[in-house]
Amino acid sequence: DFVMTQSPDSLAVSLGERATINCKSSQSVFYSSNNKNYLAWYQQKPGQPPKLVIYWASTRVSGVPDRFSGSGSGTDFTLTISSLRAEDVAVYYCQQYYRTPPTFGQGTKVEIK
Amino acid sequence: QIHLVQSGGEVKKPGASVRVSCKASGYSFTSYSINWVRQAPGQGLEWVGWLSPYNGNTKYAQNFAGRVTMTTDTSTDTVYMEVRSLRSDDTAVYFCAREASMSRGVIGVVDTFDFWGQGTLVTVSS
Numbered sequence: 001d002f003v004m005t006q007s008p009d010s011l012a013v014s015l016g017e018r019a020t021i022n023c024k025s026s027q028s029v030f031y032s033s034n035n036k037n038y039l040a041w042y043q044q045k046p047g048q049p050p051k052l053v054i055y056w057a058s059t060r061v062s063g064v065p066d067r068f069s070g071s072g073s074g075t076d077f078t079l080t081i082s083s084l085r086a087e088d089v090a091v092y093y094c095q096q097y098y099r100t101p102p103t104f105g106q107g108t109k110v111e112i113k
Numbered sequence: 114q115i116h117l118v119q120s121g122g123e124v125k126k127p128g129a130s131v132r133v134s135c136k137a138s139g140y141s142f143t144s145y146s147i148n149w150v151r152q153a154p155g156q157g158l159e160w161v162g163w164l165s166p167y168n169g170n171t172k173y174a175q176n177f178a179g180r181v182t183m184t185t186d187t188s189t190d191t192v193y194m195e196v197r198s199l200r201s202d203d204t205a206v207y208f209c210a211r212e213a214s215m216s217r218g219v220i221g222v223v224d225t226f227d228f229w230g231q232g233t234l235v236t237v238s239s
Contacts, residue, residue, distance in 0.1 A: 040225040042158075049208050049229035050150075050158065061227070093158055097223040101174050102148070104158040 002027050002096045006105035012113040019081040021108045023094035028074045031098065038098035041070055041079045043090045044107075050093060054079065086112060115139035117147075117209050117230035124236045130197040133233045135209030142190040143167045146212045148226060149183065149194050151205040161207070164192055165218030172220050199237045206232040 003026040013019045029038045037057035042050035052061050054070040057077055067082045081088050089112060094105040120134040135147065149161040162173040164183040171183050182195045192209060210226035 038223070042226075049210075049232055050226070051229075052213070052225055052227050055213070055225045095158075095225070097225055100163075100172060100221045100223050101160050102223045103160065107157045 001101055002029070002099060002103045004094055004096055004103050004105040006092075006094060006108045008108060009106070010109040010111065012111045013081075013084045014113045015086065016083050017113075019084050019088070019110050021079045021092050021094075021110070023072075023077045023079070023105050025075045025077075025096055027098075029096045029098040030074045037073050037077070038096055039070075039072070039077050040095045040097060041068075042093045042095060042104075043088075044093065045090045081110070084110070084112070115211070115228050117211060117228055119207075119209060119230040119233045122234040122236070124238065125199050126239055127200055127237055129199050129237075130195060131199060131235050132193055132195045133207050133209075133235070135192045135194075135230050137190045137192070137211070140211075143187060144215045146216045146218065146224075147183075147185075147192045148210045148212065149207060150210055150226070151207045152232075153202070153205040156205075159205075161194070163220075165216060166190075166192065167216060168218035170218045170220050196235070199235075201237050204235065204237045206234050208232045
């Protein structure tokens with residue numbers, strides 16, 4: 001199985017500042033035949049199910065604010081919140097969907113400093 | 114509007130079985146596969162398995178093979194997950210989640226999950 005490792009486990013960021021979360025896959029999730037990285041990011045707030053925010057490593061889901069961006073390729077990926085707002089407090093998970101079983105990172109908790 | 118509505122919380126004793134339902138609405142039920150993902154208290158997300166309402170194909174995580182069965186009732190647009198021989202470490206919130214892309218039920222094809230149920234807490238305790 002693909003092992004997804006996120007860093008850090010938690011981070012505290014001041015309102016309006018940048019938050020950066022890293023995700024490393026044990027194997028490449030890049031599929032050369034379509035030039036796509038099979039990597040998604042989810043946001044989960046307390047008591048709620050996860051919400052898909054980014055897919056194909058860098059494509060925002062419709063309605064997701066543009067302060068959220070994804071980057072990276074192969075095995076190393078980053079989710080960036082460019083200017084943190086109070087409503088962004090959540091746990092963020094990366095997920096690979098390159099191969100079954102789909103696997104998630106352990107999560108990164110984002111809080112306000 | 115697309116909704117996945119799950120059945121209510123359950124409390125079970127070790128060794129018992131539990132069945133959780135997930136009723137879909139707002140889209141063509143047989144066109145999208147459903148996955149089950151669980152989350153133990155304070156922990157991360159763990160994939161349990163996949164079912165295609167199109168053809169009934171299933172794929173289960175190795176950790177659950179032999180203990181879990183997923184079925185579908187296309188007359189009511191509902192997916193079911195049964196877990197048998199429950200253990201205390203099965204205590205978790207179980208989510209159903211729809212795959213983002215239309216599917217013809219090919220086993221082994223993975224996708225992202227764009228709509229989720231509200232979650233069902235299954236508590237296993239003696």
